[in-house]
Amino acid sequence: MLKILIPTLLLIPTSWLAKAKWLWPTTLLHSFIMTLFSLAWLKNTSETNWSTLNPYIATDPLSSPLLTLTCWLLPLMILASQDHLAQDPLVRQRIYITLLVTLQLSLIMAFAATELTMFYVMFETTLIPTLILITRWGNQMERLNAGTYFLFYTLATSLPLLITLLALQNKTGTLSLLIIQLLGPIPISPSVNIIWWTTSLLAFLVKMPLYGVHLWLPKAHVEAPIAGSMSLAAVLLKLGGYGMMRMMLILSPLAKELCYPFIILALWGVLMTSSICLRQTDLKSLIAYSSVSHMVLVAAAILIQTPWGLTGALILMIAHGLTSSALFCLPNTNYERTHSRTMILTRGSQMILPLMATWWLITCLANLALPPLPNLMGELIIISALLGWSTWTIIFTGAGALITRTYSLYMYLMTQRGPVPNHMISMNPSTSREHLLLTLHLLPLLLLVFKPTTIWGSAY
Amino acid sequence: MSAWRRLHVKVRRAHGLFTSRRVTEQYTWMYGPSTLGQNLSTGKPLRNDFFKELEAQLAAMRKKAADALPGSSWSPFDINPNLPPERADIVIIGGGVMGWSIAYWLKQKERVREGVKVIVVERDLTYSQASTVLSAGGIRQQFSLPENIHLSLASADFMRNINEHLGVLNEDPVDLQFNQSGYLFLASEEVAHIMEENYSTQRQVGAKVTLLSPTQLKEKFPWINTDGVALASYGLENEGWFDPWSLLNAFRRKAMSMGVIQCCGEVTDFKYTVQMPKGLEYQMVECAIVVNAAGAFSGKLAEMLGISSNPKDTIAGTPVPVEPRKRYIYVVHCPDGPGLDTPFLIDYSGMYFRREGLGGNYITGASPKEADEPDTSNLEVDHQFFEDSVWPRLAYRVPAFEKLKVTSAWAGFYDYNTFDQNGIIGDHPVINNMYFATGFSGHGLQQSPAAGRAVAELILDGNFKTLDMRGLGFRRIMAQEPILERNIL
Numbered sequence: 001m002l003k004i005l006i007p008t009l010l011l012i013p014t015s016w017l018a019k020a021k022w023l024w025p026t027t028l029l030h031s032f033i034m035t036l037f038s039l040a041w042l043k044n045t046s047e048t049n050w051s052t053l054n055p056y057i058a059t060d061p062l063s064s065p066l067l068t069l070t071c072w073l074l075p076l077m078i079l080a081s082q083d084h085l086a087q088d089p090l091v092r093q094r095i096y097i098t099l100l101v102t103l104q105l106s107l108i109m110a111f112a113a114t115e116l117t118m119f120y121v122m123f124e125t126t127l128i129p130t131l132i133l134i135t136r137w138g139n140q141m142e143r144l145n146a147g148t149y150f151l152f153y154t155l156a157t158s159l160p161l162l163i164t165l166l167a168l169q170n171k172t173g174t175l176s177l178l179i180i181q182l183l184g185p186i187p188i189s190p191s192v193n194i195i196w197w198t199t200s201l202l203a204f205l206v207k208m209p210l211y212g213v214h215l216w217l218p219k220a221h222v223e224a225p226i227a228g229s230m231s232l233a234a235v236l237l238k239l240g241g242y243g244m245m246r247m248m249l250i251l252s253p254l255a256k257e258l259c260y261p262f263i264i265l266a267l268w269g270v271l272m273t274s275s276i277c278l279r280q281t282d283l284k285s286l287i288a289y290s291s292v293s294h295m296v297l298v299a300a301a302i303l304i305q306t307p308w309g310l311t312g313a314l315i316l317m318i319a320h321g322l323t324s325s326a327l328f329c330l331p332n333t334n335y336e337r338t339h340s341r342t343m344i345l346t347r348g349s350q351m352i353l354p355l356m357a358t359w360w361l362i363t364c365l366a367n368l369a370l371p372p373l374p375n376l377m378g379e380l381i382i383i384s385a386l387l388g389w390s391t392w393t394i395i396f397t398g399a400g401a402l403i404t405r406t407y408s409l410y411m412y413l414m415t416q417r418g419p420v421p422n423h424m425i426s427m428n429p430s431t432s433r434e435h436l437l438l439t440l441h442l443l444p445l446l447l448l449v450f451k452p453t454t455i456w457g458s459a460y
Numbered sequence: 461m462s463a464w465r466r467l468h469v470k471v472r473r474a475h476g477l478f479t480s481r482r483v484t485e486q487y488t489w490m491y492g493p494s495t496l497g498q499n500l501s502t503g504k505p506l507r508n509d510f511f512k513e514l515e516a517q518l519a520a521m522r523k524k525a526a527d528a529l530p531g532s533s534w535s536p537f538d539i540n541p542n543l544p545p546e547r548a549d550i551v552i553i554g555g556g557v558m559g560w561s562i563a564y565w566l567k568q569k570e571r572v573r574e575g576v577k578v579i580v581v582e583r584d585l586t587y588s589q590a591s592t593v594l595s596a597g598g599i600r601q602q603f604s605l606p607e608n609i610h611l612s613l614a615s616a617d618f619m620r621n622i623n624e625h626l627g628v629l630n631e632d633p634v635d636l637q638f639n640q641s642g643y644l645f646l647a648s649e650e651v652a653h654i655m656e657e658n659y660s661t662q663r664q665v666g667a668k669v670t671l672l673s674p675t676q677l678k679e680k681f682p683w684i685n686t687d688g689v690a691l692a693s694y695g696l697e698n699e700g701w702f703d704p705w706s707l708l709n710a711f712r713r714k715a716m717s718m719g720v721i722q723c724c725g726e727v728t729d730f731k732y733t734v735q736m737p738k739g740l741e742y743q744m745v746e747c748a749i750v751v752n753a754a755g756a757f758s759g760k761l762a763e764m765l766g767i768s769s770n771p772k773d774t775i776a777g778t779p780v781p782v783e784p785r786k787r788y789i790y791v792v793h794c795p796d797g798p799g800l801d802t803p804f805l806i807d808y809s810g811m812y813f814r815r816e817g818l819g820g821n822y823i824t825g826a827s828p829k830e831a832d833e834p835d836t837s838n839l840e841v842d843h844q845f846f847e848d849s850v851w852p853r854l855a856y857r858v859p860a861f862e863k864l865k866v867t868s869a870w871a872g873f874y875d876y877n878t879f880d881q882n883g884i885i886g887d888h889p890v891i892n893n894m895y896f897a898t899g900f901s902g903h904g905l906q907q908s909p910a911a912g913r914a915v916a917e918l919i920l921d922g923n924f925k926t927l928d929m930r931g932l933g934f935r936r937i938m939a940q941e942p943i944l945e946r947n948i949l
Contacts, residue, residue, distance in 0.1 A: 139746070140547055281575045338893075340549045340748030344575050344920055419922040423749050423893035 001057045001112060004071065007034050008105050015097040020090050024082050027097050031075040038071035042454050049458050050178065057112045058178070061458040065318050066242055070107045070235050072444065073325065074100060077227035079437045080329055083336055084225065096137065100227060103129040107235055111242060116165055116175040119246070120158070123203075123239060127154055130236065133228040134220055146219035153216040157206045160199035167196075168250065177246060185253045197258050200247050207240030208299045210262060211269020214292045221288035221328070222341075229284065229328040233291050234321035241295070241317050244302045245310060259303040266300035267386075267393055269293070270400030277407040283331040283341050286411060287324065290367060293404060294320045297397070301382040307459040309385040314457040316378025319445065323366040323375060326441035330360055333434050334415070337427045343411075348420035356430045357416045359438040366445060368408035369401070374448045374455065512630050544723040547746040548579040550919065553727050553761060554753035555582025556592040557704065557905055558897050560711035561912025562751055564626070567718040569920050574719060576920075579745065583726040589839060591755045592708050592905055594872025596789055596823055597701045598804050598814065599906035600643040601667035602693055604658045604946045605882065608903070609665040610927050614910035616698035619707070625909075626714040634710040638702040641815070642695040644681075644803040646857070647947070651808060652690040654946050659693055668697040683798045683860055684805075694803065701804060701814055704905050711908075730764050749919060751895045756784035756873035758898035765891060775938055776890045782899040785876035786834040789825045790846050794864040797822060811853040813861075821867065826850045834871075841869040874902045880942035883907065885914055886933030895919060896934065 011030055018026045041064040044051050049060040059067060077100055085093050103126060110122035127150075135147040169175050171186060188196050206213045217237075221229050273293040280286040298316050301309040333356060334346045350357035369376040379401065386393040448455060550566060552559045563580050570576050587593045599619070601612045618625060622634045647655040655671075662669045672694055674686040680694075716722060731744070754761045762780035770777030797820055804814040813824035826849050828834065834842060846866060855862045877884065877899030884899040897915045900907060910927060917925045924930065936943060 141545060279572060281570075281572050338748045339547065339746050342549050342576050342748075344570060345549055345748050348922075421922050422887045422918065426892045 001052045001054070001059070004034055004038055005105070005108060007037075008101060008108065011101045011104075012098050015094050015101065023090075023093060023097070024078065028075055028078050031071075031078060035068075035071045035075060038068050041067055052112075055176075056114060056118060057109070058114045059112055061456070062245060062314065063111045063242065065314065065455040065457070066235070066238055067108060067111045069238070069318055069321050070104065070111060072440075073231060073234050073321075074104045076325065076329075076437060076440055077230050079433060079440075080230060080332065081225065081227045082433065083431075096133075096227075099129040099132055100231075103133075103231060107239070110239060114177050116168070116177065116180075116246070119243065120162060120165055123243065124155075124158060126236060126239065127151060130220075130224075130228060130232065134224045137225040137228070138223040139225070140223060142219070143223035146216075146223035149216040150220040153206050153213065154203070157213075158203040161203040164196060164200045168200075177249075181249055183250075186250055194258060197251055200251060201244060201262075204240040204243040204247065205262065205299060207243070208237060208295050209240070209292060210265055210299050211272060211292065211296050212265050214269070214273070214296075217292055218285055218288040221291065222282060222284045226328065226332040229332075230325040233287075233324040233328055237291065237295050238317045238321060241298050241302060241313060244299070245313070248302065248305060259305075263300050263303050263389075266296040266303070267396035267400075269296035270300075271396055271403070274400050274403035274407060278403065278410065281342055281344070283334075283343055283346070283411070283415070284328065286343075286407065287327045287331070290327070290404070290407065291320070291324050293400065294324070297379065297382055297400070300393075301385055304385060304389045306385050306388065308381050308388070310459040311456050312378050312381030312385055314378075315374050315452065315455050316382060318455045319366070319374040319378050319448070322441055322445045323363060326359070326363045326438055327367060329434075329437055329441065330356070330363060331415075333430065338424060343414050345421060346415060346424070348416070348418045349424065350416040351420045352424060352427055353430050355435065359435075359442070360412055360416055362442055363438070364408045364412040366442070367411075368405040372449045373445060374452060375445075377452060509630060543743045544579055544581065544725065544745050545577075545721065546744070547577075548721070549577045549747060550579070550749045550751065551745055551747045552578065552580045552751040552753055554755055554758075554898075555580050555585070555712075555722065556587075556590050556753065556755050557708045557711060557908040558592075558755065558900075558911060559751070559753035560708060560715055561908045562753060562897060562915045563720045563912075564711050564715040564718070565912045565916035566919065567715060567720060569916050578715075578720045579747075580715070580720055580722050581725055581727060582722065583724065585724050587708075589756075589873065591873050591875055593705050594789075594839075594870060595704050595905045596812075596814065596825070597704045597905065598643065599702065600695055600699045600804070600903075601662060601665075602643055602645055602658065602669060602695060602699070603903075604654075604661060605931075605943060606661060606665050607927075607929055607931050608882065608907070608945070609662055609667055611883075611907040611910040611914075611929075612903075613666060613698060614913070614927060615907055618909035619702060620698070622707075622710065626710040628714055628717045631713065634706065636702040636706050636710070638700060639815075640697060640700040641801060642697075642699045642803040643693075644695075644805045645693040645947070646689045646805070646807050647691045647693070648688055648808045649690045651947060655691050655693055658946065667695070669693055669695050681798065681802075683858055685857055685859055687856075688808075699804070707905070707908070711912075727761065727764070730766075749893045749895065751897060751915065751919075752780075753897045755875040755898060755904070756782070758782040758875060758896070765894070778938055780884070780896065780898075781879040781937060782875050782877055782884070784836045784873035785901075786836050786839065786871050787825060787827070787874055787902070788834075788841055788845055788869060788871050789823055790841075790850065790869040791816060791867050792822050792824055792861070792864045793820055793867050794822060794861055795820045796860050796863070798858060798860065805857070807853060807857050809853045811850060811857065813854060813858075822861075822864075824850055824854055826853065836873065839871045839873075841871050843869065875899055875904060876901045879937055880944050882943055882945060883911060883932050884934060884937070885911055885929045886918065886935075889934055889938060 011027060014030055015023065015027055041052065041059050044061050044064065050058045052059050078097065081096065085096055106122045106125040110119055110126065113119040113122060131147050131151055134150065135143055138146065165175060172183060174180065209217050221232055224232060270293050273289045273296065277286050277289045280289065294316065298313045301313040331341060334349065335341055338346055340346060366373050366375050369379045383397045386397060552563055559580050563578050566576060566578050599612060599616055601609050603609050619636055619638055622636055626634050645655065659669060659671050672680065672692040674689050677684060677689065677692045678686050752758050752761055759780050759782040767777060767779050802815040804812065806812045811826040813822050816823045875898050881901040883904065884896045886896060888894045888896065895915055895918065897911055914924055914927055914929045931943060
């Protein structure tokens, strides 16, 4: 673990001491090398599931795919931000990279934490660099509003989580995941068990997000700069899912009745957010709502606490991370050329940028869960698990899946096909940097088709 | 006209924090409020409208509460509300009738709510130098170019049904005071054949025009002196004059109700053809498309694009040939003048006049010769011009005007297209995201609704859908092929 953490930490002095000409190539290369090392986590030969074990940090098949995804995303974020930061002064570019690296550090430590306290502290720490990214480098006036929503939605629900963790420490004497998984049900007085259950899970449900507390997500995703959107969509949402999976080990006996309202909210959310996508005018907003619709499915799957549910949730989280991040990069390439995110004004780009149209096609197909991509595997496993939980869920998940396919195709057709507007005729051609960025998003997705056990998690 | 229908609206009693006012109990007409039953007077409304007052009442309530409660209005974000937003999709430079028409049509065609973010930038909200409000306000279909006839015909149709298009819920209806008295063109012997050819073009396109011989003319309008007149062309329908300020305000009100943002500022620079700073406080606006609807000042605006730095005979170096030309309008009072059915008369000598109001006032003017163009640095009126050029021709054509008194006068700019005196509608060939809707040289106001629709179709649909205005594009200026009107004013 230290062989990843120390280089990540030292990426901060690198970004401050590198010469202006070499800043971006150096940080890019450095983060790529770290990513290569992080791939080693995916191999787990331990019988107890925990590997790279020490009292504070460990990885298991649940957290290692998420950790690898996090490490994979840093070079991609650096690659994506290069263009729009080019006109900023050098100091600001260095600060930007420092923020990205800080975010990366806190995320690695959050996913790898064995103590729930450290997980909580790192969970909160991720908020700060993201907030700074959104409010300082966002594009519009509304980013202040977006930052406030983002911060306070998460804070308001995570402070009760802190109390719960402290109470848990009191009750059981430990907060280490290694021990808690062996403890069995926690004796809690019946008068507070509902409060206990809600406070421990609400922070993660807001982060996922669950439909009903999802309002921060469209705002934050749309107003954030590209690296902010990528990290938000790909990794920060998964923090919520990961936290839920860990916390629910402790809460098991209560979960059977208490999870009902949240599962209903989640299922309804699939339908609602997919339908909203069909009416969006802003491309980034459409992708943000699409993120919500996928993640509420994950939330429902985790809440039902079956092995298939947890497996499907993890697969969909990883697949969605890669797809959603790619989906945010694509309209950003358009935005850097036309300075507009409105769908009416950015149409027909297949005629002008044909290779980019290929990436649009593959990414939209991934979003609509085309077989044999892991998006479909995840969705299918979740839908089957929910079906086992109750037959009626098929109505929601089926209709939701149908609308998901509709809006994904709609997004592709609107942006790529159709007449080319006059103002887009003389756009700069796609740079190889953009092609590389998208290839690096889609290649892991395609590779995962061949070895899905990497991302199956510990339930299987 | 339909029978008089009084609208009755049920008004609930106002209590509490609302300011007290007279409350009337009335019943709702069975079809509810609709434009069918609304009368078109622009006086004070006869009924008390609860919902119109509601906004003002709530704001007053909030202010009262804020004054009563402790606290200050300090906010950590020092945002100047007058500045435009940092980014927009489409920026329209010029808040005249053309700019607001384009804004309205963009919002009308956007298919979903908030589809495009539109800003209209106007540097002088008092409109003291804008061509729109200083215009004589005439509308005619008697052109020789089919594109011009189409534009005016569509605009006239728009203005006849203006409340269908520009009516805002719960606001007063729009009243353009559209006097459909027609235009009367008088042709001398030399140019009568041109008038006949124009007449057949106009009839083909669908304008309702008729030709009159001198005797028919004398029968219809006994006050005309038909000496020298060989043929006259009279518009029977969709021609006349209207109030330009009402049209501008109607477009503006409707567009703002649909979400267009208005900002007061001047565009001082373009960067990468896509970002513009404006105002004394510098604010860069990042946008995808810029529309140049700056009227008489369009040429100067286009200079900011850096066109003059390119060689003159290249496509990139062709300047936008629009410059301001000053024209005078004189208001005269003549108690024995022509009656209420006076059309907008345009003489072959270049003189024109029309009736203004019902008190025996008339508006008149003339186009100066090319050599005597007035100085355009200010809007001062030259009264000598009236004495020398306008009155003699006026008195010759209408003997009753020998005894008249000039009550007032004003001057306004034409956005004069020095190339061929017709509008430029379309995108710039080199700078792909800059569109033009300018250079109409005196007939912009009457073509503004249809021209706005054409530009909006070009932006949102990619090409013209209802009327084909490709002939009015920038291409003709590049190719140096002027499309001149024959017999223009």
